[in-house]
Amino acid sequence: MILAAAVRVSHPTGVLRGRVTLPASKSEANRALIIRALSGKDFPIHNLSDANDTQLLNRLLSAPVGEEVSAEDAGTVMRFLTAYYAATGQELTLTGTARMCQRPIGVLVDALRQLGAQIDYLGQEGFPPLRMKGFTPSGSNQLTVRSDISSQYISALLMIGPLLPQGLELTLEGKISSEPYIRMTLAQMAYFGVEATFEGQKITVDKQEYQAREYTVESDWSAASYWFSITALAKEADLFLPALRHDSLQGDSVLPTLMAPFGVETEFTPEGVRLTKQPVQEPLERINFYACPDLAQTVAALAAGLEVEVEMTGLESLRIKETDRIAALQFELVKFGAELREIAPDVFKVFLRKQPENLATVHTYEDHRMAMAFAPLALKQPLVVEEPKVVRKSYPRYWEELEKAGFEIEKMG
Ligand SMILES: O=C(O)C1=C[C@@H](OP(=O)(O)O)[C@@H](O)[C@H](O)C1
Numbered sequence: 513m514i515l516a517a518a519v520r521v522s523h524p525t526g527v528l529r530g531r532v533t534l535p536a537s538k539s540e541a542n543r544a545l546i547i548r549a550l551s552g553k554d555f556p557i558h559n560l561s562d563a564n565d566t567q568l569l570n571r572l573l574s575a576p577v578g579e580e581v582s583a584e585d586a587g588t589v590m591r592f593l594t595a596y597y598a599a600t601g602q603e604l605t606l607t608g609t610a611r612m613c614q615r616p617i618g619v620l621v622d623a624l625r626q627l628g629a630q631i632d633y634l635g636q637e638g639f640p641p642l643r644m645k646g647f648t649p650s651g652s653n654q655l656t657v658r659s660d661i662s663s664q665y666i667s668a669l670l671m672i673g674p675l676l677p678q679g680l681e682l683t684l685e686g687k688i689s690s691e692p693y694i695r696m697t698l699a700q701m702a703y704f705g706v707e708a709t710f711e712g713q714k715i716t717v718d719k720q721e722y723q724a725r726e727y728t729v730e731s732d733w734s735a736a737s738y739w740f741s742i743t744a745l746a747k748e749a750d751l752f753l754p755a756l757r758h759d760s761l762q763g764d765s766v767l768p769t770l771m772a773p774f775g776v777e778t779e780f781t782p783e784g785v786r787l788t789k790q791p792v793q794e795p796l797e798r799i800n801f802y803a804c805p806d807l808a809q810t811v812a813a814l815a816a817g818l819e820v821e822v823e824m825t826g827l828e829s830l831r832i833k834e835t836d837r838i839a840a841l842q843f844e845l846v847k848f849g850a851e852l853r854e855i856a857p858d859v860f861k862v863f864l865r866k867q868p869e870n871l872a873t874v875h876t877y878e879d880h881r882m883a884m885a886f887a888p889l890a891l892k893q894p895l896v897v898e899e900p901k902v903v904r905k906s907y908p909r910y911w912e913e914l915e916k917a918g919f920e921i922e923k924m925g
């Protein structure tokens with residue numbers, strides 16, 4: 513882990529060959545951890561990553577916790593534990609970083625209250641910290657829940673569904689944001705023996721028991737996105753990313769299709785994927801990130817690096833993630849000669865404006881994806897990334913892996 517105040521990143525040759533180590537998916541891991549805890553059974557979960565979001569949840573679920581629990585900056589930990597502590601009737605305070613206390617949780621708290629959870633807000637209404645005060649089943653199992661803010665509320669509710677006295681019937685209200693993450697939740701529940709139906713806007717889970725089964729977490733496709741970007745920006749590239757599957761549960765496995773126009777060819781093998789560089793196809797179509805919001809920063813930075821203009825939509829949820837990612841992109845892209853501008857409601861376009869700055873310094877806003885999405889631009893010219901340790905949230909070995917691939921990472925400050 514690099515603890516320096518900043519790193520100077522460059523890649524003198526621009527030629528990349530070799531094998532990359534990816535972290536395991538934090539989304540899959542955190543669902544498996546919650547399901548294991550809810551099952552009351554013990555079973556091995558293989559390939560848990562060293563990502564802080566996963567390590568933190570594992571620690572919190574593996575030993576008794578005190579009066580106050582911090583989910584730090586991990587959205588899944590905050591949302592999944594709120595439902596978990598509610599359903600298991602635990603009395604404690606659940607909080608997180610200052611940013612976490614600005615990320616909304618009202619939709620989930622309202623739903624849990626309707627099911628019988630007693631939860632108080634200790635700060636601002638609708639936001640952490642929360643005081644969890646126990647659970648008395650209300651007898652009602654039919655809920656209508658807004659689905660256009662964060663899918664994590666829905667996933668959190670679904671996982672406790674089979675433990676509720678009458679199961680759970682959720683009607684999703686509005687557009688379904690980040691839907692592949694809901695499908696991932698249902699697929700993992702099914703793997704552990706819990707059936708549910710998802711028809712139209714309605715998801716039904718009867719009362720059932722989770723079964724103990726060994727689980728192996730797939731590599732993380734969101735983390736893979738930075739290597740797709742690196743391939744596209746390299747002079748030459750032939751990279752192997754192990755343990756990614758064609759039949760992935762992760763929505764971000766749309767990357768091979770999404771990145772083909774940017775000049776990345778993906779070949780699936782039984783062991784993983786091979787990425788090779790091809791010419792960029794122009795013009796690029798408008799890309800919708802509603803189902804894969806975590807890829808938006810990768811693509812915006814890549815467009816600036818490749819000097820192609822691209823339209824992006826489906827970015828609503830970016831404003832409530834680790835930082836306001838739209839604002840963060842707007843500030844940082846300028847340093848690379850590009851501008852992200854809203855050209856119609858929720859339609860943004862990366863415009864090319866001017867020459868990139870020499871040795872641009874990327875501010876990371878306590879957001880791992882800002883650091884990881886911009887670092888590949890060092891293939892064009894050296895740059896500086898502030899607070900490189902932010903990557904610990906999902907990909908602690910990111911800088912070491914870049915070094916292995918021929919990037920020079922020089923610690924500063
Ligand atoms: O359920 C999950 O594992 C996640 C869902 C998504 O969040 P939203 O549903 O809030 O968009 C995604 O951005 C996040 O990184 C992980």
Ligand SMILES: C=C(OP(=O)(O)O)C(=O)O
Nearest residue numbers: 585586587588806833834
């Ligand atoms: C949005 C993210 O995570 P979370 O919401 O779980 O904090 C992310 O990893 O990009």
